[in-house]
């Protein structure tokens with residue numbers, strides 16, 4: 001479960017071998033702490049891709065599921081909030 005093959009493939013890339021915050025902290029995405037999921041949704045309330053957020057494929061799958069769970073429970077939005085002036 002380690003991505004080492006990309007290390008020297010692109011020397012311009014300043015990304016470290018593993019940028020996944022869930023791997024780093026050794027945690028799993030969880031709908032109950034939905035506030036930690038907020039950085040992974042765009043301002044249009046869409047789930048951001050792993051290429052953009054640095055989440056690995058395994059955690060991206062779990063993350064998408066947990067965001068959908070949180071949406072179902074009303075913790076996270078399906079659509080962006082319209083601010084009333």
Ligand SMILES: [Zn+2]
Nearest residue numbers: 020023056059
């Ligand atoms: Zn990960």
